[in-house]
Amino acid sequence: MKGAWVLLAAFASFTAYYVYLPLPSAIAEPWKLMMLDAVLRSIQDLSNLVHFFGFSHHLRVLNFVSGYMSKLDAESCDNVKVTDTVFDGVQIRIFDPIEKRDKTLKRGVIYLHGGGWTLEGARMRTYDQLCRAVAEGVNAVVVSVEYRILPDVHFPEQLNDALHATKYFLQPDVLAKWSVDPNRIALSGDSSGGNLAAAVCQQLIQDGNAVSKIKLQALIYPVLQVLDFNTPSYQQNMDMPILRRFLMAKFWLHYLNGNSKYVEPMLVNNHTSFDVSQAVALRERLNWSSILPSGIQKHFKPVVQTVGTPELIQEVPAIFDVRASPLIAEKESLKLMPKTYILTCEYDVLRDDGLMYAKRLEDAGVEVTNDHYEDGFHGCMIFADWPLYFSVGARTRDNYIKWLDENL
Incomplete structure (x- = not known):
């Protein structure tokens, strides 16, 4: 019995050591964030252990475990019809609002998920919930792109998938099929998806064959450069x-x-x-x-x-390569960018990527809205629903949807 108590005490001490992090008091719900971070680190540690013993690549394990815990089928609801399809060889999940506010065409949002170019996102619970909320809140057809991921493909294949899917959706017959107004389309993404969204937008604007132009780009705590890890x-x-x-x-x-x-x-x-x-x-x-x-x-x-x-x-x-680091684009290219929304969080390594891009775009004459959250952390916007609810997640999502609704 004494030995059991010793083991229990040792386990409790190890758990407390593993979970506890000295976080700033201003960050949103620090104890809940500690617990979430501990779960995510345990998944990463498990994937690294499997990789170390040669059973599988750690990124495949990371993606498998994350997907197993949260992947959803394409289930429609009363307000949004959900369809899995393929655009030019790229897997797509479409969220189509069922009830129209009026008889005009709907708006369109092309969404590129985050996850370090590693995690499948369009079918994961967090992104499924986000895209449903955007479709309903903006009355927009949301095209969530399931681009190919690491370690099976590397740069620029993720970008190519995003670009091909976007161009396919922008075709007049495809827009007509989904009842989308070709003049009211936004390109959006978070984290590594924000990187792809910014790169796709730069590629499209310079492409004279693009059928339609993007009206807005909305980047959520985007990763935009690989040249300075000491901002x-x-x-x-x-x-x-x-x-x-x-x-x-x-x-x-x-x-x-x-x-x-x-x-x-x-x-x-x-x-x-x-x-x-x-x-x-x-x-x-x-x-x-x-x-x-x-x-x-x-x-x-x-x-x-x-x-x-x-x-x-x-x-x-x-x-x-500017396609990998959209922040280093020349000013002449930035002048062609559409009206832009950039969400940044104080407690995020990528905060300054977004702030610098906002400033460079403004200096190039682009209208920019920078929505900064003093209590925010990286990834917070996808944690806005049960069971992973953070108040800052709900605020960031609501304000993002509000901006899209008012500007698209």
Whole structure:
């Protein structure tokens, strides 16, 4: 009996150690966030363990476990008809509002889910709930794109899937089939999906063959650059749930088909050092000391190395591809962007990616709404329903839908 109590005490101590994180008091519902983060870390640790013993790739395990816990069939309800289909070889889930507010055509929203280019999202509970809410709240046909994911494909295949699906939907006959107004279409996405949405928008605007133009782009805590892992938000929130700096660097390397051994050099910006010629012309577009407000910069200093890791650049040339890092696009390209909504969260490593993109777009003459949440954390908007409810999740989702409804 004494031994059992010792084991119980040891287990309780380990659990408390694993779960507890020293979080800022201003962050939304910190204890609930600790518990959620512990569950997500346990899934990541399990996937890494399976990978270590050679049973399967850790990203496949991560996706399988996440999907097993939350994947939903295409079930329609009283207000929204849900259909799984294929657009130009890409899996799609469509959310079509059943009750029209009037006899005019409906609006359209193309949605690209997040998940580090790794997790299947369109069929997961969190994104299913989000897209239903958007379809009903905006009276819009929501096209949720299930692009191919890591580790089966790498950049630029995820982008190609998103681009092909978008172009397919923009065809006049397809829009007519779904009763969508070709002049009222938004392109949206969160996190890595925000990356794809921004890249697709840039590609479409420059494509003279695009049948219809995007009226709006709405980016939710988007990841927009791979060149600087020491922006103030990366430094401030490097160990913050749900997306730590180390994990974001790993996601980037997987996406760009690089070796994980380069994580540490990337974390100290060895890939954009002074001796890397490709980085010289791009550095000014990422000079956060001149782009971000002083209140955001706080006491943080830029990190630029004198000598870098040349083999990293040679093995991962896509690091400097604007399709991977939409933030580094030239000003002439940014001038062509549509009216933009960017949601950012204070306790998110990607906060400054969004803030810098908002500023660069504004400087290029684009109308931008930056919706910033002082108590927000990465991924919060998909946690707006039971059983993963956060008040900041509900607020971000409601305000996002309100903006779409008022501007689309």
